[in-house]
Amino acid sequence: MAEHLCAVDVGTGSARAGIFDRGGTLMGRAERPIAMNRSAEGHAEHDSEDIWAAACAAVRAARDAAGIAPGDVAGISFDATCSTVFRGKDGEQISVSSDGDDRWDTIVWLDHRALAEADECTATRHEVLNYVGGVMSPEMATPKLMWVKRNLPGSWARTGRLFDLADFLTHKASGSLARSQCTLAAKWTYLAHEREGWRHDFFAAVGLADVFxxxxxxxxxxxxxSDLGPLTRDAAAALGLTTSCRVGAGLIDAFAGALGVIGGRPGIERHLALIAGTSSCLMAMSAEPRAFAGVWGPYYGAALPDLWLSEGGQSATGALLDHVIRWHGAGGEPDAAMHRRITDRIMQLRAAEGLDLAGRLHVLPDFHGNRSPLADPHAVGVISGLTLDASFDSLCRLYWRTAVAIALGIRHVLEALNANGYGIDTLHVTGGHTRNPLLMELYADATGCTVVEPMGSDAVLLGTAMAAAAAAGLYPGLEAACAGMRQEGRARRPNEAARPRFDRDYRVFLEMHRQRRALDAIG
Incomplete structure (x- = not known):
């Protein structure tokens, strides 16, 4: 009997695939790059066929690395960024790019072209906004659709199918036009807890009465x-699997990470999943809905059945550290070697100066807006305390204080969650930030929480493999798959001696928010 699972995770720059056994052990992994087009300022597009090809190549390579036969894989599922795919009535690609090239048919999650449309959605004060933190983000689907209809009417007229990226991939795999409860509830204003999930009057109010x-x-x-059916013959051939493999309804990448690190844990309301890479997502679950401004959700059943999920986030974290390196005169290309060089030097500087390193340098990290807890996509970043020093050490000091600011932003979101009924004291971190020792230390010390780093596997891929296991029937349901496949982690407790330093920094952090608002009011 086939008892292996395949998980595909599509991020901002690559598609990753993992092969797991039914106990959650990662047996093989592979990654392939995907293309991005920057057609205008604030615009970013993918080619969905390029993504599918990269996913297929990654799956074939991961299966080879695992050393198993095609027929050994019982189930597959997909997670992806919340990017939006436009297709024609016959499935053809439809351009969302200002250059008109149909290859670029997918608006990337981080694309902020639809800021004005997002503001219009917020101005409706419609009931659906109660389940997105009261403010519509340009990273959600509705504003993007509005923008295309207004600015690319020819593309809109040709569009016959719209997908969140994870749903597009399950469609390519199975042929099914089903959509995941995760993607629709989190990004498409679908109210999964209601008998009638769609609010047609909302779409009419924002000029999308024809969206259906x-x-x-x-x-x-x-x-x-849920089981969407077997792989089609074409998909099985492209993926290097068989038509006996079942396709599970997928999910947004951060939600997959939440399943991978906190799915199946008792006392789930004490645990928070921090999925941290280019951006950062914070996922908390509860048995009852907790709606409040500045945190997306609550979404019903968006990860686990019968649980509500609240989602906080930071729109640029890893991307912000990369930006600091590129921006500074002593920087350059922000590759892994440069990050290590900077981190090593910061460790040396701290050995001499302690936690007060660059203590008068303060950063407000909202360079790409504030997703949570202020829900202000127009927010901007601030740096206070610059001098004429342009040396490599000055870059290191700025990098360190930017990392501190990112951790303080997590604390800001945590305080909002805990003020609204949660009792979070443990952060489960997954993603690229686990490779940054400064951030992992700061997440514990600046928040006062225990930080758990998963061991032995990629937690986002693991969460998606859990969905595949449920679809394949290897477990009686998703909750059982989470419990059966969960992997333990390494815990880091906060350094109490560091608390006074970061308490002072946090007071400055909040004051900088206040002063930025005051400056905006003057402007």
Missing amino acids: DHAALPARASPVG
Whole structure:
């Protein structure tokens, strides 16, 4: 009997695939790059066929690395960024790029072209906003659709199918037009807890009364991990698998990470998943809905059945550290070697100066808006305390204080969550930040929480493998798959001696927010 699972994770710059056994052990992993087009300022597009090809190549390589046969894989599922794919009525690619090239048919999650449209959605004060923190983000689907309809009417007229990227991939794999409850609830204003999930009056209010004529959206969403059917013959050949492999309803990448690190844990309301890479997502779950401004959700069943999920986030974290390196005169290309060089030097400087290193240098990290807890996509970053020093050490000091600011931003979100009914004291961190020792230390010391780093596997891929396991019937349901495949982690407790330093920094952090608002008011 086939008892292996395949998980595909599509991020901002690559597609990754992992092969797992039914106990959650990662047996083989591979990664392939994907293309991005920057057609205008604030615009970013993918080619969905390029993404599918990269996913297929990664799956074939991961299976080879695992040393298993195609027929050994019982189930597959996909997670992806919340990017939006435009297709024609016959499945052809539809351009969302100002250059008109149909290859670029996908608006990337980080694309902020639809800021004005997001503000219009917020101005409606419609009920659906109660489940997105009260403010519509340009990273969600509705503003992006509005922008395309207004600015690319020819593309809109040709559009017959719209997908969140994870749903596009399950469609390519299975042929099913089903959509995941995760993607629709989190990004498409679908109210999964209601008998009628779609609010047609909301779409009419923002000029999208015809969206259902262009999107091929289902009346009901499919729960994460539900069986969408077998791989098609073409998909099986492309992926190097067989048509006996079942396809599970997928999820957004951060939600997969949440499943991978806190799915199946008792006392789940004490645990928070921090999925941290280019941006950072913070996922908390509860048995009852907790709606409040500045945190997306609550979403019903967006990860686990019968649980509500609240999502906080920072729109640029790893991307912000990369930006600091590129921006500074002593910087350059922000590759892994440069990050290590800077980190090593910071460790040396701290050995001499302690936690007070660059103590008068303060950063407000909202260079790409504030997703949580202020829900202000127009927010901007601030740096206070610069001098004429342009040396490599000055870059290191700025990098260190930017990392401190990122950790203080996590503390800001945590305080909002805990003020609204959560009792979070443990952070489970997954993603690229686990490779940055400064951030991992700061997440504990600046927040006062225990930080758990997963061991032995990629937690985002693991969460997606859990969905595949449920679809394949290796477990009786998604919750059982989470419990059966969960991997333990390494815990780091906060350094109490560091608390006074970061308490002072946090007071400055909050004051900088206040002063920025005051400056904006003057302007």
